[in-house]
Amino acid sequence: MGWDFETEPEFQEKLDWMDEFVREEIEPLDLAFRDSIMAYDRRNPIYKEITGPLKQEVKKRGLWACHLGPDLGGKGFGQLKLGLMNEILGRSGWAPNIFGCQAPDSGNAEILAHYGTEEQKKKYLQPLLDGELVSCYSMTEPQAGSDPKEFQCRAFKDGNEWVIEGEKWFSSHADIADFLITMVVTDTDVPIYQGASMFLIERGTPGVEFKRLTGLAGEAIGEGHHAYIHYNQVRVPEENLLGGPGQAFAIAQKRLGGGRIHHAMRTVAQVRKALDMMCERVLSRRTQGEVLAKKQMVQEYVADSFIQLQQFRLLVLYAAWLIDKGDRDGARTYIAAVKVQAAEVMHDVVRRALQVHGSLGCSNEMPLASMWSSVPLMGVMDGPTEVHKVTVAKQVLKEYQPSEGMFPSMHLPPRIEAARERFARYFEHEVANS
Numbered sequence: 001m002g003w004d005f006e007t008e009p010e011f012q013e014k015l016d017w018m019d020e021f022v023r024e025e026i027e028p029l030d031l032a033f034r035d036s037i038m039a040y041d042r043r044n045p046i047y048k049e050i051t052g053p054l055k056q057e058v059k060k061r062g063l064w065a066c067h068l069g070p071d072l073g074g075k076g077f078g079q080l081k082l083g084l085m086n087e088i089l090g091r092s093g094w095a096p097n098i099f100g101c102q103a104p105d106s107g108n109a110e111i112l113a114h115y116g117t118e119e120q121k122k123k124y125l126q127p128l129l130d131g132e133l134v135s136c137y138s139m140t141e142p143q144a145g146s147d148p149k150e151f152q153c154r155a156f157k158d159g160n161e162w163v164i165e166g167e168k169w170f171s172s173h174a175d176i177a178d179f180l181i182t183m184v185v186t187d188t189d190v191p192i193y194q195g196a197s198m199f200l201i202e203r204g205t206p207g208v209e210f211k212r213l214t215g216l217a218g219e220a221i222g223e224g225h226h227a228y229i230h231y232n233q234v235r236v237p238e239e240n241l242l243g244g245p246g247q248a249f250a251i252a253q254k255r256l257g258g259g260r261i262h263h264a265m266r267t268v269a270q271v272r273k274a275l276d277m278m279c280e281r282v283l284s285r286r287t288q289g290e291v292l293a294k295k296q297m298v299q300e301y302v303a304d305s306f307i308q309l310q311q312f313r314l315l316v317l318y319a320a321w322l323i324d325k326g327d328r329d330g331a332r333t334y335i336a337a338v339k340v341q342a343a344e345v346m347h348d349v350v351r352r353a354l355q356v357h358g359s360l361g362c363s364n365e366m367p368l369a370s371m372w373s374s375v376p377l378m379g380v381m382d383g384p385t386e387v388h389k390v391t392v393a394k395q396v397l398k399e400y401q402p403s404e405g406m407f408p409s410m411h412l413p414p415r416i417e418a419a420r421e422r423f424a425r426y427f428e429h430e431v432a433n434s
C-alpha cells in the first residue's frame with residue numbers, strides 16, 4: 001500500500017495562508033477577549049464588528065465552512081485536509097468561528113444537510129452555515145449520561161404536534177442558541193436504537209426551561225454555558241422532526257466521525273503549544289549551574305512529549321485518511337482510538353510542560369494552568385474514554401477467533417513439532433552427522 005506524507009502544493013498554499021492569518025489576525029483576539037464564549041455569541045455587536053471583516057477574508061479565500069462534503073453542498077476537501085486545517089485553527093478559541101466550522105454548529109450543520117427537509121435546510125441550515133445562527137445539541141441526560149438506553153426524556157404525538165417532556169444535562173450553548181437539536185425517546189416498544197427521534201426546537205419555545213446554567217472550573221455556580229434543561233411539555237410541530245421517527249441514533253452517529261477528527265487535530269495544536277512552551281522554558285531556566293534542558297529527567301519529558309505528539313498526529317491523520325477512503329468499519333476503530341489518545345496525550349504533555357514551569361506554570365500568567373483545567377473534559381465529553389476503549393476492543397476482537405484446543409494457537413510445543421516435521425530431513429541429517 002502506497003503512502004504519501006506530502007501535502008499537495010496548492011493546498012499547502014492555503015494552509016500557509018491560514019497559518020499566518022490565524023497567527024497575525026486571530027490569536028490576538030484570544031488575548032484581548034478572555035471570555036471564549038464571546039467568539040460564539042452572534043448577538044453580541046462587538047463580536048460582529050470584530051469578526052465580520054475577518055470572515056469576509058476567509059470567504060474570499062474559499063475557506064469558509066469547509067466541513068461539508070460535496071454531496072451536501074460543501075467544498076469536499078475530505079477529512080485529511082480538514083484535519084490539517086483544524087491543526088491550525090486549534091491554536092485559537094476564536095479561529096473555528098471565524099472559519100465557520102465551530103462545534104457544535106459544524107456537526108449540527110452536517111446532520112441538517114443529511115437529514116433536513118428543504119424547508120428545514122432553508123430555515124436552519126443555510127443561516128447556520130452563513131454564521132448567522134448559533135445551535136445547541138441537547139442529548140445527554142442527568143441520570144443517563146450519553147447512554148441512550150437510559151434515556152427518559154420522551155416525546156408523544158398529539159395531533160400534528162409532538163410534546164416533549166424530560167430533562168437534558170450539559171447542553172452546551174443552549175443559553176445563546178437560536179435553536180436546539182434534541183434527542184428524545186419516541187417509541188419504547190422497540191430497542192432504543194430504533195426508538196429515539198431528533199427534534200428542532202426554536203429559541204423561546206414555551207416550556208424550554210433552564211433549571212440552571214452549569215459552568216466549568218473557575219466559573220461561578222449558576223454561571224457558564226452548559227444548560228441543565230427541563231423540557232416541560234414542549235410542543236413542536238410535526239415538521240420539526242429531523243429525519244424520520246426512530247432515526248435519532250443513526251443521525252447521531254453521522255454527526256460524530258468528522259467532528260472527532262477535527263477536534264483531535266485541534267488538540268494536536270494545543271499539545272504542540274504545550275511542547276513549544278516546555279522546550280523554550282527548559283532551554284532558558286537555569287538551576288544548579290545549568291539549564292533544565294541538561295537534566296536527563298527533563299530530556300525525558302521533552303522526548304516522551306515529542307514522541308507522543310507525533311504518534312497521536314499520525315494516528316489522527318490515518319483515521320482521517322480511512323474516512324476519506326470510505327473504510328467505515330476501519331475508521332470506526334481509529335476514530336475511537338483517537339478519542340482515547342487525545343485525552344491521554346493532552347494530559348501527559350500539558351502536565352510535563354506545567355511541571356517544568358514550576359510556580360509560573362501553576363499561575364494565571366501562563367496558558368498552562370488553564371490548559372490543564374481542560375484536560376479532564378477531554379476524557380469525558382463526547383463519551384467517556386472507557387466507552388471508546390470498549391469500541392476499540394470490540395472492533396479489534398472481531399478480527400480474532402477463540403483457539404480450537406485447550407492451549408492457545410501460539411503454544412510452542414505443537415508448533416515446534418509441526419515445524420520440525422516440515423524440516424525433518426535436515427534433522428535426520430544432523431542426527432546422522434553426530
Ligand SMILES: Cc1cc2nc3c(=O)[nH]c(=O)nc-3n(C[C@H](O)[C@H](O)[C@H](O)COP(=O)(O)OP(=O)(O)OC[C@H]3O[C@@H](n4cnc5c(N)ncnc54)[C@H](O)[C@@H]3O)c2cc1C
Binds near residue numbers: 383386
Ligand atoms: C465540556 C463539555 C461539553 C459538553 N457538551 C455537551 C452538549 O453540548 N450536549 C450534550 O448532549 N452533552 C454534552 N456534554 C456531556 C457529555 O456528552 C457527557 O459528559 C458524556 O457523555 C458522559 O456523560 P456523563 O458526564 O453523565 O458521565 P457518566 O455517564 O456518568 O460517566 C461517568 C464516568 O463513568 C465511567 N463510565 C461511563 N460509562 C462507562 C462504561 N460503559 N464503561 C466503563 N466506565 C464507564 C467513566 O469513568 C465516566 O467518565 C458535554 C460535556 C462536557 C464535559
